[in-house]
Amino acid sequence: MSFDAIQLIIQKREHGELSTEGINWLVENYTKGLVADEQMSAMTMAILLNGMSRREIKDLTMAMIASGETLDYSKLGVPTADKHSTGGVGDKITLPLAPLVAAFGVAVPQLSGRGLGHTGGTLDKLEAIPGWRAALSNQEMFDQLQDVGAVICAAGSGLAPADKKLYALRDVTGTVEAIPLIASSIMSKKIAEGTGALVLDVKVGSGAFMKDFAKAEELAKVMVQIGQDAGVKISALLTDMSTPLGRKIGNSLEVEESVEVLAGGGPKDVVDLTVLLAEEMLRLAGKPDQDVRAALNDGRAMDKWNAMISAQGGDPKAELPKAKFEHVVTATETGVLSKLDALSVGIASWRLGAGRARKEDPVQFGAGIVLNKVQGESITKGEPLLTLYTDDEARFDRAMESLEGGIEIGASAPERKLLLGHIQG
């Protein structure tokens, strides 16, 4: 069936509902270059302003999946489960989580991305490990899932190419924020990846993509509906991102902290969230009520980590890259660290070199921030509060600027609630 792009744009502009055939035609022809970027820009703006129904969102997601290849792990003979986080500061949870879940016989095919802006990317973190390789063929991925049970690698260009093109367009047309477009973008890649179960970690707070609870909850609900409509076992946790996760932010630093968690230690919030997500993934994959903490304490998860890193050429025992320079920020008064803002810390870490401003920029593996104190802890005037790391001393001033207003010392701190909501599929 043939359609006219202009008619479809006008239909959406006038609050109409696009048909399944119309959406399929639009996505297919946009991917082929037959619908122009300026027409798709008008359409994405109309969607941002006027929204989409549940059926339209499902159709859009399915059309984006159909634009590329889909992976199939049914021949593995074990259940599969994956997690997607909308991204935050110090969010290294994928690193301990994938081997932890694999330790219970559930395979984890985790396709990840690189960081852009103040939130780090999982691949950038793992690339801090000498020798580790992010690019795997589909066959290598399958073999590693069979042998080890967990793989974290780069999403190949074959998955949902329509989304790649559309996401780049949204980025330059002020249409990133449309919930139907965010939800279909994320879910098209996750469904194409072929996981049987999916847990979404939707972050809420200053360091998150969604700053307020209502928007994050709406996004989570729409993504859960798409998963249900596509036959994926799915649920979403809404978790706090008003202050960073853990005590280490930056690529090598986050690998270090993940290994602490896999060795049975690590900061409480990182451990608690890892356990919460692992329990949820195992529940959806048909293995409820497992003693997940035991696998962190007795080395089973660490064994899987070592096997997972080695299988991709990495040396799990190698020393991680360290930054050339450090700068300690001390407390200006005595009291309780009442505010340590995630966005300020994320931007500071990014400016130190841990993140990139443009897609093609390199990252510094050793750059980042160690939180000597976290929100809620007591501190004495002159004590270390944060330690900043970079290979390029000139970056300290700009990093310090972004911390202004992000740190407060007072009489008390608000109690932190990590889990803010749970949407069951």
Ligand code: URA
């Ligand atoms: N991440 C994605 O993959 N897509 C979006 O639209 C937003 C975040």
